[in-house]
Amino acid sequence: MKAFQYFCVSLFLGLGFQACSITPKDNGDAESAVGTGQTTDTEIPATESFDQLTLDVELPPADNLIDDLETDVPPDLLYKLLVAEIAGQRGELNLAIDNYIEVAQETHDPRVASRATQIALYAKEYDKALVGANLWVTVDPNNSDARHNLASIYLRLARPADAVAEYEKMLTLLQDEKNPGYGFTIIASQLSREADRDLAMSVMDKLVEPRRDNPYALFAQAHLAMRQARFEMALETLDTALQIKPKWPSAIILRSRILAMQGARAEALSYLENVLKGEMGENLEVGLTYARMLTEARQLDKALAEFIRLAELEERNAEINYYAGVLALQMNKLDKAQKYLEKVLKLGGRVQETNYYLGQVAEQKGDQQAAMNRYSFVRYGEFYYNAQLRIVSILADKKDFDAAIEHLQTVRVNNSKQRLQLILLEGDLLREAERFPAAKEYYTKVLDAMPNETSVRYARALVAEKLGELDLVESDLQTILKLEPTNAQVLNALGYTLADRTTRYEEALTYIQRAMELEPDDAAVVDSMGWVQYRLGNYQNAIKHLRRAVELSQDPEIAAHLGEVLWVSGDKTGALEIWENSLKEHPKDRNLADIMKRFGL
Numbered sequence: 001m002k003a004f005q006y007f008c009v010s011l012f013l014g015l016g017f018q019a020c021s022i023t024p025k026d027n028g029d030a031e032s033a034v035g036t037g038q039t040t041d042t043e044i045p046a047t048e049s050f051d052q053l054t055l056d057v058e059l060p061p062a063d064n065l066i067d068d069l070e071t072d073v074p075p076d077l078l079y080k081l082l083v084a085e086i087a088g089q090r091g092e093l094n095l096a097i098d099n100y101i102e103v104a105q106e107t108h109d110p111r112v113a114s115r116a117t118q119i120a121l122y123a124k125e126y127d128k129a130l131v132g133a134n135l136w137v138t139v140d141p142n143n144s145d146a147r148h149n150l151a152s153i154y155l156r157l158a159r160p161a162d163a164v165a166e167y168e169k170m171l172t173l174l175q176d177e178k179n180p181g182y183g184f185t186i187i188a189s190q191l192s193r194e195a196d197r198d199l200a201m202s203v204m205d206k207l208v209e210p211r212r213d214n215p216y217a218l219f220a221q222a223h224l225a226m227r228q229a230r231f232e233m234a235l236e237t238l239d240t241a242l243q244i245k246p247k248w249p250s251a252i253i254l255r256s257r258i259l260a261m262q263g264a265r266a267e268a269l270s271y272l273e274n275v276l277k278g279e280m281g282e283n284l285e286v287g288l289t290y291a292r293m294l295t296e297a298r299q300l301d302k303a304l305a306e307f308i309r310l311a312e313l314e315e316r317n318a319e320i321n322y323y324a325g326v327l328a329l330q331m332n333k334l335d336k337a338q339k340y341l342e343k344v345l346k347l348g349g350r351v352q353e354t355n356y357y358l359g360q361v362a363e364q365k366g367d368q369q370a371a372m373n374r375y376s377f378v379r380y381g382e383f384y385y386n387a388q389l390r391i392v393s394i395l396a397d398k399k400d401f402d403a404a405i406e407h408l409q410t411v412r413v414n415n416s417k418q419r420l421q422l423i424l425l426e427g428d429l430l431r432e433a434e435r436f437p438a439a440k441e442y443y444t445k446v447l448d449a450m451p452n453e454t455s456v457r458y459a460r461a462l463v464a465e466k467l468g469e470l471d472l473v474e475s476d477l478q479t480i481l482k483l484e485p486t487n488a489q490v491l492n493a494l495g496y497t498l499a500d501r502t503t504r505y506e507e508a509l510t511y512i513q514r515a516m517e518l519e520p521d522d523a524a525v526v527d528s529m530g531w532v533q534y535r536l537g538n539y540q541n542a543i544k545h546l547r548r549a550v551e552l553s554q555d556p557e558i559a560a561h562l563g564e565v566l567w568v569s570g571d572k573t574g575a576l577e578i579w580e581n582s583l584k585e586h587p588k589d590r591n592l593a594d595i596m597k598r599f600g601l
Contacts, residue, residue, distance in 0.1 A: 318349025
């Protein structure tokens with residue numbers, strides 16, 4: 001029954017081959033560091049963002065602050081701290097800010113000044129934030145966070161000269177011979193978030209102006225220009241930086257990305273290719289950027305070749321071998337995928353996701369047992385759930401439904417969506433095993449606890465149809481329509497059932513017409529319209545709709561319907577042609593065999 005689409009979760013379709021604080025994430029010269037983020041399918045991870053730090057304005061809890069200060073401040077000030085925190089929790093931020101500032105002024109404690117500044121920034125009370133931040137830098141002048149917050153407040157108050165002065169002090173505090181670009185990295189990241197782009201760039205210009213020979217300052221300016229979509233300025237500034245510091249991986253990578261952002265991806269790839277032909281050929285960062293950009297450009301053969309080249313250069317780098325293996329799998333180069341993914345495991349990297357992908361390799365090679373073994377090694381993480389469902393799917397494919405259900409019942413879930421999916425899958429397994437009474441009993445038990453879960457009710461209607469319990473089919477579908485009156489699939493299922501299993505053709509037509517209005521190009525709905533027209537005796541109209549349904553979908557059940565109408569209307573040659581063509585594509589289809597047998601073929 002084509003109109004009864006199993007939209008819940010089909011095991012065999014759905015699982016086929018699913019205050020400002022400075023927080024450095026890396027040093028200022030590692031903007032292109034190899035990513036370690038996990039992927040959820042056979043895609044090479046996207047090129048990382050250039051932001052290597054976060055600048056968060058948040059309202060943190062003050063429990064530790066109050067505990068720390070309990071013995072350091074007099075009771076009246078401690079009381080004000082408690083009032084401030086309670087007010088903050090209640091959303092009375094101005095009261096909280098005023099109390100924190102008062103305590104900070106009395107105690108000259110940098111922790112309280114910091115707290116006052118953080119809350120004022122959170123509340124966007126910049127004048128009060130300025131009071132807190134000025135007090136903070138007064139009592140803790142060598143604190144780069146304090147300077148950074150103060151500069152941020154000056155920007156919000158449109159006082160660029162004062163912001164520049166604070167940034168200068170911050171750069172002095174953050175001088176680091178091992179990481180000379182760190183201070184500028186922080187500043188560029190913050191300025192890139194400013195709504196007033198011209199103001200932000202004017203501040204950066206003032207900072208860079210006396211440092212035109214400093215490649216790190218120029219790099220930060222280029223980064224900001226890129227974030228502001230001033231691409232030509234960014235490229236010009238980077239070229240100057242590269243003249244001062246040639247063969248600088250970070251600058252080379254940023255230049256290539258800017259070209260790609262301009263739409264000149266071919267030029268960016270050519271640039272990286274030429275760089276890698278020279279002394280930079282063994283640079284891992286540049287090579288990875290080139291390989292990833294090739295992947296994004298869908299030049300997969302070249303991308304895989306580059307990942308393999310890098311894997312040979314860095315034999316003990318699990319990440320590069322992982323990228324090579326995943327891309328090879330995506331390209332269906334199964335032997336290469338297996339080679340590099342197995343090497344990842346030997347190196348001790350990405351154990352969970354690598355076993356998952358090796359399971360996919362084994363499955364695509366037709367070795368179901370090896371695939372299940374690999375999936376069973378995925379015991380936690382984001383790949384765990386899909387790996388376990390693949391085991392269930394393989395067991396079901398083997399017709400070992402008892403084992404499939406037993407394994408399904410052991411799967412851990414992270415959320416209600418997954419829990420519902422497992423419920424539907426268990427019922428689906430019973431249905432696929434043709435244990436229809438057991439499936440009906442199972443769904444009924446679930447509905448006792450979840451009466452408004454329409455996907456489960458639809459699944460029970462599907463099973464009830466198999467059992468010939470049309471009253472239950474209609475009751476369940478009508479119940480769903482009360483909750484979801486515009487559910488085209490349910491309207492279609494009800495209309496088709498009435499047309500196919502009763503003589504209530506006019507009523508059936510009404511439901512199918514409503515479904516057609518919602519989903520005019522859905523093959524199942526168009527098929528149902530053809531079928532109800534056939535039942536009404538409108539053969540030509542039926543043939544028109546059924547031919548269109550066949551154009552929309554090569555489903556053998558639709559072909560069976562069209563053939564039947566052609567045969568009954570006298571076009572037996574046309575019917576045979578439709579059935580025979582469909583049989584070539586679906587030689588084991590039961591619907592086609594049954595219809596042809598019914599007509600003596």
